[in-house]
Amino acid sequence: xxxxxxKSAGLTDHELHYCPGCHHGIIHKLVAESLVELGxxxxxxxxxxxxxxxxxxxxxxxxxxxxxHGRAPAxxxxxxxxxxxxxxxxxxxxxxxxxxxxxxIVHAAMRGEKFTTIFVNNAIxxxxxxxxxxxxxxxxxxxxxxSGRTVEQAGMPIRVAEMLSTLDGCVYAERVCVTDxxxxxxxxxxxxxxxxxxxxxxGFTFIEVLSTCPTNWGMTPLKxxxxxxxxxAAYYPLGVIKDKxxxxxxx
Amino acid sequence: MAKELWKxxxxxxxAAIRAGCDCFFGYPITPQSEVPEYMSVHLxxxxxxxxxxxxxxxxxxxxYGAAGAGMRAMTSSSSPGISLKQEGIxxxxxxxxxxxxxxxxxxxxxxxxxxxxxxxxFQATRGGGNGxxxxxxxxxxxxxxxxxxxxxxxxxxxxxxxxxxxxxDGLIGQMxxxxxxxxxxxxxxxxxxxxxxxxxxxDHHNVINSLYMDPEVCDEHNRHLDEKYAEIxxxxxxxxxxxxxxxxLVITAYGTPARIALTALxxxxxxGIKAGLFRPITLWPFPEKALHELAAKEHVKAFLDVxxxxxxxxxxxxxxxxxxxxxxxxxxxxxxxxxxVEEMIESAKKALKEVK
Numbered sequence: 001x002x003x004x005x006x007k008s009a010g011l012t013d014h015e016l017h018y019c020p021g022c023h024h025g026i027i028h029k030l031v032a033e034s035l036v037e038l039g040x041x042x043x044x045x046x047x048x049x050x051x052x053x054x055x056x057x058x059x060x061x062x063x064x065x066x067x068x069h070g071r072a073p074a075x076x077x078x079x080x081x082x083x084x085x086x087x088x089x090x091x092x093x094x095x096x097x098x099x100x101x102x103x104x105i106v107h108a109a110m111r112g113e114k115f116t117t118i119f120v121n122n123a124i125x126x127x128x129x130x131x132x133x134x135x136x137x138x139x140x141x142x143x144x145x146x147s148g149r150t151v152e153q154a155g156m157p158i159r160v161a162e163m164l165s166t167l168d169g170c171v172y173a174e175r176v177c178v179t180d181x182x183x184x185x186x187x188x189x190x191x192x193x194x195x196x197x198x199x200x201x202x203g204f205t206f207i208e209v210l211s212t213c214p215t216n217w218g219m220t221p222l223k224x225x226x227x228x229x230x231x232x233a234a235y236y237p238l239g240v241i242k243d244k245x246x247x248x249x250x251x
Numbered sequence: 252m253a254k255e256l257w258k259x260x261x262x263x264x265x266a267a268i269r270a271g272c273d274c275f276f277g278y279p280i281t282p283q284s285e286v287p288e289y290m291s292v293h294l295x296x297x298x299x300x301x302x303x304x305x306x307x308x309x310x311x312x313x314x315y316g317a318a319g320a321g322m323r324a325m326t327s328s329s330s331p332g333i334s335l336k337q338e339g340i341x342x343x344x345x346x347x348x349x350x351x352x353x354x355x356x357x358x359x360x361x362x363x364x365x366x367x368x369x370x371x372x373f374q375a376t377r378g379g380g381n382g383x384x385x386x387x388x389x390x391x392x393x394x395x396x397x398x399x400x401x402x403x404x405x406x407x408x409x410x411x412x413x414x415x416x417x418x419x420d421g422l423i424g425q426m427x428x429x430x431x432x433x434x435x436x437x438x439x440x441x442x443x444x445x446x447x448x449x450x451x452x453x454d455h456h457n458v459i460n461s462l463y464m465d466p467e468v469c470d471e472h473n474r475h476l477d478e479k480y481a482e483i484x485x486x487x488x489x490x491x492x493x494x495x496x497x498x499x500l501v502i503t504a505y506g507t508p509a510r511i512a513l514t515a516l517x518x519x520x521x522x523g524i525k526a527g528l529f530r531p532i533t534l535w536p537f538p539e540k541a542l543h544e545l546a547a548k549e550h551v552k553a554f555l556d557v558x559x560x561x562x563x564x565x566x567x568x569x570x571x572x573x574x575x576x577x578x579x580x581x582x583x584x585x586x587x588x589x590x591x592v593e594e595m596i597e598s599a600k601k602a603l604k605e606v607k
Contacts, residue, residue: 012456043449045320057458063447065319066460068342071312074304078316078324079447081300082274086449104312107305 008032010041014058021221023211024052026178027120027187028059031091034192035062040087040199045079047072049101051093052126052213070101073108076115087195088115094135095125098160102134105164112169112203116194119160122211123232130216134158137235142216157235161208165242171203173241177210177233179225202244210236254429259394259419260285262430263327263353266398268293269432270405272351273322274300276313278332281365282421283355286327307332311339311352318348319459321446323405327353329421330371331362334379340414341380344476345461349408351401352386352416355424358559358587366587367421367507372564375418376535383473385480387415387487388534390505394428396532399435406438411483412445418534420559422507422589483536490538491530494520497550498527500603503542503569503579504557505531508590512557515595525550526599534565542572553602554579557595561585578606 010032018024035041041062048056050069057064067075072090080088097105097119105117124142125131132142132149135157139148149157161173172194176187187209194205210232212224219227240246257265264286267275275294277287287303294301300317304310310326317324328336333354343350354375358368375388387407391397397419404415447457463469494516495501502512509530519526529545531538545551556566556579563581573579580602582590 042451045447045449047316054462057460061456063449063457064459065316065447066346066458066462067315068312068338071308071315071339074309074312075316075319077302077304077309078274078276078313078318078322079320081302081313082317082322082324083320083448103305104309107309111302 008036010036010061011059012061016059017055018052019215021212021214021224022052023122023178023209024120026184027118027209027211028056030178030184030188030191031089031118032060034188034195035087038192038195040195043085044087044089045083047076047079047088047090049090049092049096051096053091053093053120054127056091070096070099071104072096073101073104073113073117077108077111077113080113080115084114087199089118090115091118092120093126094119094121094123094133098134098158105160106167109164109167109170109204109206112171114198114201114203116198116205116207118191119206119208120211121160121208121236122213124213124216126213126216137231159236161206161241164206169204170206170242171244172197173206173208175208175210175236175238175241177228177238179228208236210238252431252433254431256427257394257430258285258427259397259424260355261289262394262398263401263424264289264293266401267325267351267405268297268299270402271323272299272325272405274317274324276302276304276310276324276326278304278307278310278328280329280332282357282424283327283329283353285424286353307335308338311336314350315339315343315346315348318343318350319346319446320448321443323409325351325353327355329355330357330359330368333371333374337374337379340386341378341382341384342461343414344384344386345382346459347412348414348459349412350414351404351408352414353401354416354418356418356420358585364587365421367559367589368585368587369420369506369508369559370564370585371418372534372558372560375416376537376568384476385483385535387411387413387483389415389417390532390534391417391419391423392506392510392530394423394426395430397423398430399433402435406440407487409440410438411479413479413483418506420507487533488536488538489532490541491532492545493528493530495527495529495545497525499525499550499552500555500599501527501529501545501551502555502557502595502599503529503565505534505565508557508559511590511592512595514592515599518592518596519599524599524603531565537568537572539568539572542569543574546573546576551577552606553577555599555602556581557590558583559585559589578602
């Protein structure tokens, strides 16, 4: 019998701990497949965050380092600067990257560190039980803003891909989601492109993946997908936010 | 070998390069900024990597990443900056990574002063970060020792897969002294087959991590660390005794005050007062047994602990070692004021008078 589909060699046999309907599993698969298809798995070093994907070191079959909360871009800097020929990536959530690790991600992008960041934005702190994140939408409920986030209390949510795009060192930033097959395919294409640009030593590459958290959003997985499309994608527009190579051609 | 005149901080950087430091991640802070400055010029000349980090927090995490990938990594800072690095240091200890950290101490607390201080003893020896861990702490009292210890620190770190801190103070960092580039005895070092530097055909993936969700496994990990610390205690304790053979009054001091104490000893001896110096060189592991045995000697009547700290920090370890056998007095200043020879002489006489 012909094999039409099999688990990526970029993933281990470890059982995933993610909640039903969570997008981390899909995103892990896309990262793993991209590494394998580009022939980078044996050269890759991943850095995982503190948050829901804290155990990602158990799931990716490449070498992995577990960073302190928010510090993955600094850890990746230490790795990539001393291993410039290898593929280095960070895999971070929105609490990790946009809140406690805001300084580290901005400065890694500013320096044009030649690694790739996969930023999983689900607009909430998942692991700690659904607290407000810097990316939580106005009106969205969380355990630390139980009547919904307000501008007065917490300001407007941060659009990280757009912010990092203002830095010259960031050569490629794209926002994707994985709610359906078409978007999953787009997301994989973006992740592969980021890894390729990294290996071409073009600069810092950033893929923001809008993601659901059915458990902490209090929704079914399908409803969560719908909510993401209607609410998150409206505030966090999908598509290429910055591609220095294309921008240069247009000019 | 001919002696060369070197400034403490620049000598630290040069010593690290000679020890095969692959990468340095730092952030400016007085009085240690000459370390990153020197590294920025000379480390790349030797094929190494220099990055000026956005913060001390980032710098120590860059060290974590590079060390986790098998490199000889180092950072340096001064007291308030070392506070910021504590998060990274506990992760480095937890993940069992070798790393060298220099603390060119200044007075505190808070911003304190940029003048020399020793108020970071607790932070260095008790574990400034969370959890049960130990950092090997080497304390030089001149520029020669500083360059020797910095070079050896890389080997100690690699041997035990543990962070090693070299604590000097702003005086040693800023002063120029003649030094010799002496051969450092080589240690037999284990291979870094644990490093997460890419599988490259390896049949398993390497993971650098300090997270153990299963309490039993975390307990076991801590036990393993404890065994390693016991090994360090067994192998690495160092101290120096000066004229302690017949001493009635023993000064305990490390770093710069120990150096000032040498002059005080001469003056006291000239007056016929039998004074000696006990100088811990490893602050952790502390030379507890040696000090306990010294305190047990009949000729020793009293101790005088001298530190650049308001009420003393190392004095706690001195008390634990002496175990009440003999009285311990204290002389110290914080905030960048150094104890003088005159003060030491006066305090030594007073301490002796009280027991006679």
